[in-house]
Amino acid sequence: MKVKMWGVRGSIASPGPKTVRYGGNTTCIEVRSDDDSLIILDAGTGIFPLAQTLLARLPVTANIFITHTHWDHIQGLPFFVPLYIPGNKVRIHGAYDIVSMQGIQQVMDVQMQYSYFPIREAELKAGIEYETLTVGQPVSIGDATVTPVLMNHPVTDLGYRVESNGKAMFFTGDHEPWLNIYKPEDSEYADYQGMMDLRQAELQAAIGKVDLLVCDSAYTMAEYPPKIGWGHGTFDHAFAMAQQVGAKRLVCTHHEPTRSDDDLEKVFAEALSRHPGLPFEVMLAREGLEIEL
Amino acid sequence: MSQLTPELERKLMTAVERMPAFPKSVQSILEMTRNINCLPKDLVGVIEKDPVMTMKILRVINSAYYGLPSKIASVGQSVVYLGINTIKNLALSFAAVGILPRFSTTGFDIQRYLLHSLTVAAVARILCEKYARAELDPTDCYIAGLLHDFGKVVFAQFMSVEFMKALASAADFEKPLYLAEQEHIGADHAYVGALLAKRWQFADSLVECIRDHHKEDVEPTAMGDCLRMADIICRKHAFGDAGNPWREEELTRIPARFGDDFEAIVAKVGSLEKIVEDAQSFAQIGTERAA
Ligand SMILES: [Zn+2]
Ligand SMILES: [Zn+2]
Numbered sequence: 001m002k003v004k005m006w007g008v009r010g011s012i013a014s015p016g017p018k019t020v021r022y023g024g025n026t027t028c029i030e031v032r033s034d035d036d037s038l039i040i041l042d043a044g045t046g047i048f049p050l051a052q053t054l055l056a057r058l059p060v061t062a063n064i065f066i067t068h069t070h071w072d073h074i075q076g077l078p079f080f081v082p083l084y085i086p087g088n089k090v091r092i093h094g095a096y097d098i099v100s101m102q103g104i105q106q107v108m109d110v111q112m113q114y115s116y117f118p119i120r121e122a123e124l125k126a127g128i129e130y131e132t133l134t135v136g137q138p139v140s141i142g143d144a145t146v147t148p149v150l151m152n153h154p155v156t157d158l159g160y161r162v163e164s165n166g167k168a169m170f171f172t173g174d175h176e177p178w179l180n181i182y183k184p185e186d187s188e189y190a191d192y193q194g195m196m197d198l199r200q201a202e203l204q205a206a207i208g209k210v211d212l213l214v215c216d217s218a219y220t221m222a223e224y225p226p227k228i229g230w231g232h233g234t235f236d237h238a239f240a241m242a243q244q245v246g247a248k249r250l251v252c253t254h255h256e257p258t259r260s261d262d263d264l265e266k267v268f269a270e271a272l273s274r275h276p277g278l279p280f281e282v283m284l285a286r287e288g289l290e291i292e293l
Numbered sequence: 294m295s296q297l298t299p300e301l302e303r304k305l306m307t308a309v310e311r312m313p314a315f316p317k318s319v320q321s322i323l324e325m326t327r328n329i330n331c332l333p334k335d336l337v338g339v340i341e342k343d344p345v346m347t348m349k350i351l352r353v354i355n356s357a358y359y360g361l362p363s364k365i366a367s368v369g370q371s372v373v374y375l376g377i378n379t380i381k382n383l384a385l386s387f388a389a390v391g392i393l394p395r396f397s398t399t400g401f402d403i404q405r406y407l408l409h410s411l412t413v414a415a416v417a418r419i420l421c422e423k424y425a426r427a428e429l430d431p432t433d434c435y436i437a438g439l440l441h442d443f444g445k446v447v448f449a450q451f452m453s454v455e456f457m458k459a460l461a462s463a464a465d466f467e468k469p470l471y472l473a474e475q476e477h478i479g480a481d482h483a484y485v486g487a488l489l490a491k492r493w494q495f496a497d498s499l500v501e502c503i504r505d506h507h508k509e510d511v512e513p514t515a516m517g518d519c520l521r522m523a524d525i526i527c528r529k530h531a532f533g534d535a536g537n538p539w540r541e542e543e544l545t546r547i548p549a550r551f552g553d554d555f556e557a558i559v560a561k562v563g564s565l566e567k568i569v570e571d572a573q574s575f576a577q578i579g580t581e582r583a584a
Contacts, residue, residue, distance in 0.1 A: 096359075098383060152376055156379065181372065199374070
């Protein structure tokens with residue numbers, strides 16, 4: 001299985017001289033299983049350069065898995081060129097939205113309205129299918145299986161475990177560790193804590209053993225307090241999660257859009273210096289990073 | 294009891310989809326959600342006092358898509374699974390459906406129903422803490438109390454003529470309300486409430502607790518006992534009777550686990566005043582007591 005990062009920036013695309021080394025595109029990860037099945041995790045702006053590479057070999061069969069429908073994870077979808085070419089097959093997977101009571105097909109409906117995009121969904125020429133996923137229920141893609149796991153974010157967010165011939169990776173999408181909404185002196189505190197601990201244990205069990213963990217690490221510890229509840233974690237949270245699930249390798253992603261390459265390396269080094277001897281390999285996500293499992 | 298006709302069952306299901314929430318919770322939720330710094334626990338506190346909101350939230354969250362390992366039984370637990378932002382937006386969408394009329398046409402006072410549900414819920418939670426802590430989560434008892442009479446709201450909104458007849462014969466002390474409902478509607482509120490809870494995939498223990506809460510000879514359960522005892526305490530003290538007037542003979546039906554000294558049980562629950570005050574301010578109801 002091969003994993004390639006096409007977009008590693010959080011929230012909004014941030015091109016420019018200061019982000020040239022790590023890249024300014026928003027979230028998109030290409031996963032190729034051993035039989036070369038194409039799995040794309042998220043459709044941020046990084047899916048556009050990925051799409052260019054696919055055009056050399058038509059027809060394309062692409063399986064897109066959307067972690068959640070915030071803009072930075074779907075914005076590249078209407079620019080996924082294979083959608084416009086007859087003969088291609090694109091299957092888009094994602095979560096059920098409990099508030100709008102709609103499945104993942106709304107990810108296109110919403111973006112391709114007349115005032116916002118010049119092409120109507122009906123004009124897309126590829127064979128497009130939508131699959132609204134059930135948490136915990138694996139989907140087979142060639143010789144790989146993709147299992148959706150419920151994460152913690154201000155909208156339903158699915159992390160994905162991708163497994164192929166004994167190798168496995170997990171991508172969190174956007175995720176923040178659970179936080180007790182009560183104060184220790186509140187009578188509900190202990191109950192809520194118990195439920196959070198249970199969730200954490202469920203999450204660890206669902207992620208399982210992985211060779212690679214790609215984890216939301218948007219903030220530093222110092223930046224985090226005013227951003228509690230925004231749905232993102234810190235480098236330290238990512239280290240802890242990798243340790244809990246016994247990951248062999250950790251890639252930290254969803255970089256803060258205002259962070260320059262130099263600053264990114266600086267804050268990463270600072271976080272690492274506080275955690276000497278981590279029992280796994282750890283690195284920053286950057287556009288073009290390829291990892292073979 | 295005879296089964297509901299498919300037509301009646303369908304009518305009840307759609308009825309509850311369209312059920313509006315309570316005025317106080319809608320008002321509070323609109324206010325709170327305008328403030329970006331609103332505390333999640335305050336929002337949960339408001340939502341869990343409104344049976345309609347609670348029922349609807351638990352229903353959608355227990356839907357198949359989330360494949361949750363166990364049934365979600367409380368608003369707090371829903372927040373752990375889907376996050377406060379999603380629960381907030383769900384509550385807002387339910388708030389937008391509208392507000393229950395203060396008095397529905399049947400003569401069934403919706404605010405007094407709410408007062409009854411809230412006090413029974415709070416007392417059931419305390420009873421569980423004091424008498425059955427090892428057997429189940431007190432929050433489950435709170436939810437059981439909040440929802441046990443939900444079938445009555447459905448009757449009041451959507452089968453008002455028949456329900457009015459049932460209320461009238463219960464008010465004349467002819468018979469308990471649930472028997473009058475069976476006679477005039479063909480099903481009682483316990484049966485209908487359980488039917489909805491089951492259809493909405495609530496935990497079996499809650500479904501059975503709602504279904505059996507007026508049955509004479511059922512196997513006692515911790516949740517059922519706490520609910521019955523809470524109902525007895527609240528109706529004896531006239532904290533809202535939801536259309537089912539108190540009868541002294543009910544004192545003989547105290548579940549065995551509590552012993553038979555009624556005053557001792559009440560003393561163990563502690564101050565009922567705070568519970569009633571809380572419930573009254575939420576139900577938006579004065580301090581006048583039921584006749
Ligand atoms: Zn994001
Ligand atoms: Zn997001």
